[in-house]
Amino acid sequence: MSERQPVFEWIMQPGTGKALELRKGQILRIEQVLGAQCVDFNCFNLHDYKEFMHCGRTRTVHGFNPSKGTFLWSAPPRERAMMYIAEDTYGRNDVLFPRCSAYLYESAYGYHTHTNCHDIQSEAQREYGLTPDDVHDSFNMFMCTEVTLEGSATITRQQSRKGDHIDLIALMDVLAVPNVCGADVMRTSNFGLKPIRLQIFEATDEEMAAVPATPTLRSQRTPKDFVNSQIKATRELVADESYVPQFANTPLPETPLEIELDAEETARFEALARRSIYGDDDDSALRDIVFSWWENRYLSSASGAPRISTAE
Amino acid sequence: MAGKTIKLWLNHQQHELLERAVADGAAPSLEALVKRAIAESQPLPAGQPEVK
Ligand SMILES: [Zn+2]
Numbered sequence: 001m002s003e004r005q006p007v008f009e010w011i012m013q014p015g016t017g018k019a020l021e022l023r024k025g026q027i028l029r030i031e032q033v034l035g036a037q038c039v040d041f042n043c044f045n046l047h048d049y050k051e052f053m054h055c056g057r058t059r060t061v062h063g064f065n066p067s068k069g070t071f072l073w074s075a076p077p078r079e080r081a082m083m084y085i086a087e088d089t090y091g092r093n094d095v096l097f098p099r100c101s102a103y104l105y106e107s108a109y110g111y112h113t114h115t116n117c118h119d120i121q122s123e124a125q126r127e128y129g130l131t132p133d134d135v136h137d138s139f140n141m142f143m144c145t146e147v148t149l150e151g152s153a154t155i156t157r158q159q160s161r162k163g164d165h166i167d168l169i170a171l172m173d174v175l176a177v178p179n180v181c182g183a184d185v186m187r188t189s190n191f192g193l194k195p196i197r198l199q200i201f202e203a204t205d206e207e208m209a210a211v212p213a214t215p216t217l218r219s220q221r222t223p224k225d226f227v228n229s230q231i232k233a234t235r236e237l238v239a240d241e242s243y244v245p246q247f248a249n250t251p252l253p254e255t256p257l258e259i260e261l262d263a264e265e266t267a268r269f270e271a272l273a274r275r276s277i278y279g280d281d282d283d284s285a286l287r288d289i290v291f292s293w294w295e296n297r298y299l300s301s302a303s304g305a306p307r308i309s310t311a312e
Numbered sequence: 313m314a315g316k317t318i319k320l321w322l323n324h325q326q327h328e329l330l331e332r333a334v335a336d337g338a339a340p341s342l343e344a345l346v347k348r349a350i351a352e353s354q355p356l357p358a359g360q361p362e363v364k
Contacts (some may be wrong), residue, residue: 255323277363
């Protein structure tokens with residue numbers, strides 16, 4: 001697609017970001033002009049800003065480094081694939097770290113004011129009436145991070161080059177908000193700030209056909225499914241006198257199923273029972289055995305992770 | 313070792329998931345399904361923590 005003419009082109013200068021309307025079927029290319037520049041990224045459903053990209057969901061499905069062939073998912077209860085990463089020539093991104101913020105630069109570096117991703121995101125999306133509280137955790141492009149064995153996340157230097165790019169296909173109409181990460185005193189972008197090229201292309205039928213199908217489920221709820229679908233307009237939180245809880249599937253009483261085990265089955269059960277967790281609680285130990293067996297037999301995703309393929 | 317009777321307590325959501333496996337043909341009854349799970353599960357290799 002290198003010969004294709006972009007329908008929009010913009011050079012994002014250091015310290016800035018840009019809110020861009022993308023229609024379903026358009027591609028946003030985010031490209032290194034000089035190399036070694038981290039880009040923070042957010043997106044919103046263009047027609048309902050309360051649906052937004054969710055790093056937590058994305059990281060559960062695709063791991064800590066979403067790259068080519070993965071999706072950016074919206075937060076529950078929407079949980080839809082918003083964008084698809086069709087190309088990623090460098091292949092290092094991050095969804096562990098939140099955007100950098102003014103607090104970071106003031107507390108750790110002593111700056112009164114300093115370029116930071118949160119405030120740059122805020123300023124870019126202000127064009128669309130959003131507030132600083134509407135910035136969400138970012139998809140951090142070209143950002144190299146690691147997780148230590150002790151469980152903490154660290155940032156490393158990066159080696160992206162001029163021309164390295166990420167292509168994001170919009171799977172719904174979105175407001176996409178990339179920004180040049182403001183971290184010039186950190187290793188995130190190798191202690192420098194560089195411009196980033198943004199281009200929008202129309203995806204071809206072949207490119208759209210190459211996007212894997214994702215499930216359409218009843219659980220992907222939108223405001224029409226909410227008990228309360230009104231966006232709250234006041235800041236104070238006050239209890240609703242008429243509130244009646246409507247927790248799904250409640251109450252959840254348990255009923256017993258009597259399982260008679262013969263001597264051989266009992267011996268097998270004893271070999272399987274996780275006594276260090278359940279002690280002498282046979283009921284809990286047996287429930288673990290049964291549902292672990294179910295996971296092995298029926299679950300096609302990792303325990304706790306949503307399934308995203310539509311194939312049986 | 314003598315046999316024993318265990319009361320397996322299930323809420324309706326847990327019940328439903330196992331009933332679906334029965335309907336799927338995994339076993340003729342819930343009790344048989346539980347026994348199949350016991351029969352087909354592998355004891356942990358020595359040294360592996362039970363929480364995993
Ligand atoms: Zn930043």
